[in-house]
Amino acid sequence: MSILSVKTAATHGLQAAGTSREDLPLRGRLDEEASMSSPDVPTRAPARPGPYIVTGILLTIAIVVPLFVPAYSVAEPSLAGMPFFYWYQMAWIPITSALIGISYWLVSKEDRRRREAVRVVTSPEEER
Numbered sequence: 001m002s003i004l005s006v007k008t009a010a011t012h013g014l015q016a017a018g019t020s021r022e023d024l025p026l027r028g029r030l031d032e033e034a035s036m037s038s039p040d041v042p043t044r045a046p047a048r049p050g051p052y053i054v055t056g057i058l059l060t061i062a063i064v065v066p067l068f069v070p071a072y073s074v075a076e077p078s079l080a081g082m083p084f085f086y087w088y089q090m091a092w093i094p095i096t097s098a099l100i101g102i103s104y105w106l107v108s109k110e111d112r113r114r115r116e117a118v119r120v121v122t123s124p125e126e127e128r
Helices: 003-012 025-036 049-067 084-127
Strands: none
Touching: 049 084
8 A cells, every 4th residue: 555545545535545444454443442442431440649649759859959059059078079069969860860760660550550450340341
């Protein structure tokens, strides 16, 4: 199938270009997913607020602490001849990376738990 026929199919409909849904596999899959989903069937269980609160606190620390410049705008103590002002900022790069990684892990773990809770509830119905 050429690009021209895909463009023609998109502009003038599938029948005008002489194509079928099988020629456009993505379109068929999207239609199938849309017909399978229902607003009455939840995709995730209710969320527990704990992981999201901890994540918010960690990300707030990663953002706010480096912005409070008066706390570290001094020259001493120096590290390998580098003033405190510079090496303190550089130290926050791996600290912030770690805080973001922990936050991502917490939210991902909670999302997996929520998805699994719905899967467990809907599995016995699907076996009937």
